[in-house]
Amino acid sequence: MIHTKRLATPYIVWMVLFTVVPLGIVFYYAFTDSITGQFTLENIVRIQSYMPIFIKSIWLALISTLVCLIIGYPVAYYIAQCPPSRQRLLYLLVMLPMCISFLLRTMAWVSLLDDTGIINRFIQAMGMKPLPLIRNNGAVVLGMVYNYLPYMILPLYSVILKIDSRLIEAAQDLGCNSPQVFTKVIFPLSMPGVISGFTMVFVPAVSTFYISQKLGSSGTTLIGDVIESQFKAAYNPNLGAALSLILMVLVFICIGITRRVSGTEEVAMP
Amino acid sequence: MSKELIRLIDCSMAFDDEIVLDSINLSIKNEEFLTLLGPSGCGKTTTLRIIGGFLQATSGDVLFDGERINDVPPYQRKVNTVFQRYALFPHLDVYENVAFGLRLAKLPEQEIDDRVTEMLEIVSLKGFENRSISQLSGGQQQRVAIARALVNRPKVLLLDEPLGALDLRLRKDMQQELKRIQQTLGITFIYVTHDQEEALSMSDTVVVMDRGRIQQIGTPEDIYNEPENAFVADFIGESNILDGIMLEDYVVKFFGRKFRCLDSGFEPNEPVDVVVRPEDVEIVSPEEGQLTGTVTSVTFMGVHYDTIVDFHGFKWLIQTTEHHNVDEVIGIRLGPDDIHIMHRSEYSGMFGDYSSYSEEYDEMNDPDLYPEDLSDESSDLEEETAEEGSET
Numbered sequence: 001m002i003h004t005k006r007l008a009t010p011y012i013v014w015m016v017l018f019t020v021v022p023l024g025i026v027f028y029y030a031f032t033d034s035i036t037g038q039f040t041l042e043n044i045v046r047i048q049s050y051m052p053i054f055i056k057s058i059w060l061a062l063i064s065t066l067v068c069l070i071i072g073y074p075v076a077y078y079i080a081q082c083p084p085s086r087q088r089l090l091y092l093l094v095m096l097p098m099c100i101s102f103l104l105r106t107m108a109w110v111s112l113l114d115d116t117g118i119i120n121r122f123i124q125a126m127g128m129k130p131l132p133l134i135r136n137n138g139a140v141v142l143g144m145v146y147n148y149l150p151y152m153i154l155p156l157y158s159v160i161l162k163i164d165s166r167l168i169e170a171a172q173d174l175g176c177n178s179p180q181v182f183t184k185v186i187f188p189l190s191m192p193g194v195i196s197g198f199t200m201v202f203v204p205a206v207s208t209f210y211i212s213q214k215l216g217s218s219g220t221t222l223i224g225d226v227i228e229s230q231f232k233a234a235y236n237p238n239l240g241a242a243l244s245l246i247l248m249v250l251v252f253i254c255i256g257i258t259r260r261v262s263g264t265e266e267v268a269m270p
Numbered sequence: 271m272s273k274e275l276i277r278l279i280d281c282s283m284a285f286d287d288e289i290v291l292d293s294i295n296l297s298i299k300n301e302e303f304l305t306l307l308g309p310s311g312c313g314k315t316t317t318l319r320i321i322g323g324f325l326q327a328t329s330g331d332v333l334f335d336g337e338r339i340n341d342v343p344p345y346q347r348k349v350n351t352v353f354q355r356y357a358l359f360p361h362l363d364v365y366e367n368v369a370f371g372l373r374l375a376k377l378p379e380q381e382i383d384d385r386v387t388e389m390l391e392i393v394s395l396k397g398f399e400n401r402s403i404s405q406l407s408g409g410q411q412q413r414v415a416i417a418r419a420l421v422n423r424p425k426v427l428l429l430d431e432p433l434g435a436l437d438l439r440l441r442k443d444m445q446q447e448l449k450r451i452q453q454t455l456g457i458t459f460i461y462v463t464h465d466q467e468e469a470l471s472m473s474d475t476v477v478v479m480d481r482g483r484i485q486q487i488g489t490p491e492d493i494y495n496e497p498e499n500a501f502v503a504d505f506i507g508e509s510n511i512l513d514g515i516m517l518e519d520y521v522v523k524f525f526g527r528k529f530r531c532l533d534s535g536f537e538p539n540e541p542v543d544v545v546v547r548p549e550d551v552e553i554v555s556p557e558e559g560q561l562t563g564t565v566t567s568v569t570f571m572g573v574h575y576d577t578i579v580d581f582h583g584f585k586w587l588i589q590t591t592e593h594h595n596v597d598e599v600i601g602i603r604l605g606p607d608d609i610h611i612m613h614r615s616e617y618s619g620m621f622g623d624y625s626s627y628s629e630e631y632d633e634m635n636d637p638d639l640y641p642e643d644l645s646d647e648s649s650d651l652e653e654e655t656a657e658e659g660s661e662t
Contacts, residue, residue: 166353166355169324169344170357171359172323172324173324173344173345173350173353174370174374174418174419174422175345175371175375176345176374177345180374184370185359188361189359189360
């Protein structure tokens with residue numbers, strides 16, 4: 001035991017230095033006054049006015065996560081059914097976009113969707129009116145889905161791959177037709193993958209700021225944008241820290257609800 | 271046990287040009303306990319999967335109650351399966367595993383509860399309703415698998431090496447249990463195994479298979495006492511298989527000597543395979559013996575001694591309760607009912623000679639393939655290996 005513990009030492013040091021200590025600092029800032037440095041609950045109280053933004057952030061992240069699940073599940077299922085050589089190829093294709101910078105990918109969508117972007121120029125060339133493709137909720141959801149889809153597909157794929165084919169035969173044997181095999185056996189058994197895919201998409205989506213800044217408008221300001229501006233523009237790190245803290249709590253609550261609803265504690269990592 | 275329930279007509283199966291089943295014809299009667307017995311790769315599991323509907327025969331027909339069911343998917347067949355290594359649903363508890371088929375059939379909740387409870391009682395798992403599958407031992411999982419299949423009251427239960435993963439003691443208990451359940455409920459059992467003892471002790475009918483073909487169908491007694499060829503004689507129990515010539519009805523000649531036997535219907539002077547079971551040989555003094563030989567090895571097996579005796583360079587296995595010393599010269603006597611005559615087959619000369627063991631051992635790396643052939647005259651250690659091979 002002692003030997004295996006030692007192997008984790010570098011990571012533990014890393015965690016303490018760059019996660020636990022910063023969290024403590026966030027905690028400290030969240031409960032102190034920006035000028036006097038005295039203990040105060042004012043930052044937490046002020047957050048009330050940001051509630052609509054919190055709700056909007058969670059709402060958009062939830063929609064994106066569900067869209068990722070709806071698109072990602074069939075893809076993951078299909079890949080898991082392929083012969084191994086094709087599986088490797090498809091796995092690579094899913095991973096490929098992640099090799100390109102996140103900023104670059106989002107900028108690419110801007111140049112596609114912009115009022116004078118590639119799609120609208122094409123539409124105008126066809127003699128039609130340009131479409132409002134950017135600076136709305138839809139564009140933000142699109143950006144989230146595009147960027148986070150691989151995080152949904154990979155854990156689902158690895159869980160579906162491990163489902164014993166004899167369980168499927170057993171289900172058929174006991175009277176399941178194909179849709180029933182899916183709803184009664186395959187989907188319940190892939191639940192750990194659904195949960196970890198859900199978590200891995202929802203958490204970054206709910207706290208993103210870059211996607212909403214580039215693809216959204218002033219109407220789609222998300223909580224990530226507010227936090228960023230508190231630190232960079234408004235110079236109120238205390239309020240920013242309080243917002244981060246509340247966001248973290250809300251994320252934990254959301255994940256807890258999902259797990260409770262799905263009735264599983266296991267989480268599969270790709 | 272009267273009318274026919276399932277019939278396979280000329281069923282063949284090929285995977286990528288490799289023929290796994292070669293024109294199987296088989297009739298299974300209602301309420302019968304039928305066992306498909308053979309070494310791994312003989313096609314027994316393939317046959318079972320064709321009956322279950324998980325595989326479609328490349329050619330041939332499957333009839334159920336006189337109706338062709340080739341294209342009927344598994345979920346519409348009146349058969350249920352106990353899978354190798356059980357295939358229980360890990361996301362459901364014991365109760366829900368057993369209730370699975372009944373819920374799909376949309377039975378009323380009360381009936382589901384009654385039947386699940388009754389079935390758990392039959393397999394002695396009362397009180398385990400809310401356990402999760404991972405908390406159960408192998409034997410308990412086995413019982414859940416049987417209950418899950420039987421609760422649907424199928425006309426036929428297919429069992430694919432259901433006891434293969436259990437230890438010897440538990441396996442013996444479960445054999446009795448299965449036989450009891452089959453007789454109580456009056457369901458047709460089709461049972462796949464490579465364990466000949468299991469097949470002989472449980473079945474009404476044994477179907478011996480090898481190389482994708484049926485070698486013999488019969489009652490356990492028929493299969494043991496009247497094997498049709500050298501493969502069956504060797505696979506079921508131990509056999510000394512000798513080259514002989516059938517001089518006329520009831521007279522066979524081997525080792526240059528004529529013997530009386532009970533077999534007839536052969537061509538005059540037809541070359542045949544002669545089977546002598548090791549327990550049927552009577553050891554007498556050299557003067558009284560029809561044949562004389564030298565003891566080359568003796569192994570104590572508990573109930574008897576495995577004694578290897580050299581007759582003119584051909585070694586026999588003789589099982590005797592009396593101990594004989596190595597290098598002792600003994601005589602043997604064979605009565606007419608100790609000798610069984612078989613037509614020559616593709617298997618002639620491959621089995622039943624206990625002298626060629628050590629050379630064969632190098633060639634045969636798979637102990638599952640022909641486990642009975644691994645008897646040895648020189649080494650006790652290898653003798654044990656052979657015994658294990660025949661039991662697993």
